[in-house]
Amino acid sequence: MSRKLVIDPVTRIEGHGKVTVHLDDNNRVTDAKLHVVEFRGFEKFIQGHPYWEAPMLLQRICGICFVSHHLAGAKVLDDITGVGYSTGVEMLPTAEKVRRLGHYGQQLQSHVTAYFYLIVPEMLFGMDAPPEQRNVLGLVEANPELVKRVVALRKWGQEVIKTVFGKRMHGISSVPGGVNKGVSIAERDRLLNGEDGLLSMDQVIEYAQEGLQLFYDFHEKHRKQVDGFAEVPALNMSLVDDSGNVDYYHGSMRIVDKNKSIVAELNYHDYLDYFAEATEEWSYMKFPYLKELGREAGSVRVGPLARVNVTRSYGDSTPLAQAALERFHEYTNGRANDMTLHTNWARAIEILHSAELIRELLNDPDLQGEQLILMPADNAWTGEGVGVVEAPRGTLLHHYRADEEGAITSVNLVVATTQNNTVMNRTVRSVAEEYLGGQAEITEGMMNAIEVGIRAYDPCLSCATHAMGQMPLVVSVYDAGGGLVDERAR
């Protein structure tokens, strides 16, 4: 008899989602979907608000990557007021570097949260481990020293955010044309040298290297599982600088294929010429794709795996991350890496990269510069802007329009998890076929494998769908007649 499996909710992700898997009479997978089941509506209710309020209100979409939303919005306001990249104006060095510092601080703390709190439990205990063990409390019992270091590392990232934005969460720094404060010598030295209860920069880099080593050790022991788990083909997209290297704050959007040949490279202000969005009745999350290639071939992957696939190098200023990147690139002989669990490898590399970028910035005297805001010339108002940054989970786009009186008239947000929608669904299908297909009995470990696949993307469904309320994750299995056969909900 055919069956339907349901996982509801998917756990250890940001936001709420559900998975359904349909099996036929022979227990073969006929369909598998990741549903995002709630709606929040930020794009609608921001309409009518004063334009300068948008980055403050919209960052509240997320409690994890609020800095990315704040900065994407800030770049839009730069455009709207006529001091942005759309009008060819270069940001003041201090303002741009302060924004970058906050951005890298957030990437570090967000990746540390995802990697250590959400993903490492499976690396240490295995996918089949009982749910009561494979979580952060299980980690505390098994390796308290590791957890102490993780907490300290995340705290340091949050202190970088607080230094720039005034608060660890939902602070304020960027205003149209710049920032409202620089970084003092005392603030800089505190982050570089640490203090009682706060790591030093050197310790941060040491702990980041240990995090990467954790992946190397796990990979060494479980190479077959890590490499063989959900190898899902997709194009890869990232912001890159003029040298073709990843730039988390600004650049052009580059999309590469399996051979790392450039499929498209665009000024993000032109994104509407390149991208379309499909919708499905079973999910509130849209499915963006490159118009020219169509939905199936033109869906892209974003985030850590995509970025390390796209970037040519990290340059000379971050030698430890550069060495790690070279090792990553060599593993697939220079071709793009489609192995889903290698996203965690990429994430660990980016923790180290963020730390080295922060060290470089903290030693830059421009952070103490006094020119913080570029004032627009008369009649510079454009009333429209697009801002893109590489959020921890991938390429994040904000697009606003405002009328001449200053009221927001329209907003479009294309967040990283939305870009990953198709590739996440492919991953769910791949894991379902591998782990559930042909199985008469469905175990907890099999169901968890699907969640492991989703978790690799560290999806933020709250950002992607503007989900509101409480919707835990469910995995469901249905038979051919639509009857529910098995369901796991948490």
Next chain:
Amino acid sequence: MSVRITIDGKEYKAGDGATLVDVAADNGVYIPTLCYKRGKPCLGTCRTCSVRVNGNVMAACTVPVADGMEVEVNEPEVANMRKMLVELLFSEGNHNCPSCEKSGRCELQAVGYELEMMVSRFPYRFPVRPREHAAKHIWLERDRCIFCQRCVQFIRDRETGQKIFSIDHRGSHASIEIDVKLADRMPPEQVREAARLCPVGCILEKGVGYDQPIGKRKFEIKSIRERALERERQ
């Protein structure tokens, strides 16, 4: 001529006819205010400074002191009434502090903190009053207006003395209005004065916001209580 009054049982000397809320502040007793601004005529609109005077509840900003007056400020029942009044102000408007640019400089928010208000006991009305942004330099977030009338009385056209702001309609239909023609004649410093005078984030200077970093905003540097007790006028 001086008079003697008691506040919460303690005797104080004061100038005859001085305003009770000022006399209290001069003697280290904080009474929260929202519409009242020291040095300006009393408005008596918000009632946040309500205290008990000789057994009757009155707004302290409207009361000239007189000899023998007995005042209760921190008696629990009257203190609770003041807190309720502030909660009602929050319930009547859309005061979304996390994204409001007045946050950290907002007197309503500061008084809420001073009174240790955690949540309003009253259901929120979520009013929908259209924003007004036709003026060149001023944006009115009407849902935040507490109808204190500071702007109505104290911000006037510098040539004619005409009122620039007014309250239209009454009761729950009341709405803050702006004369766009007069508003567009306001010099920049008067626009800023209006925005600063507004105790909430209703009157905004267009395009200017969030310019003070968190930690450096007015009431983060010095609390509204300290400012009142130091006889601050602005």
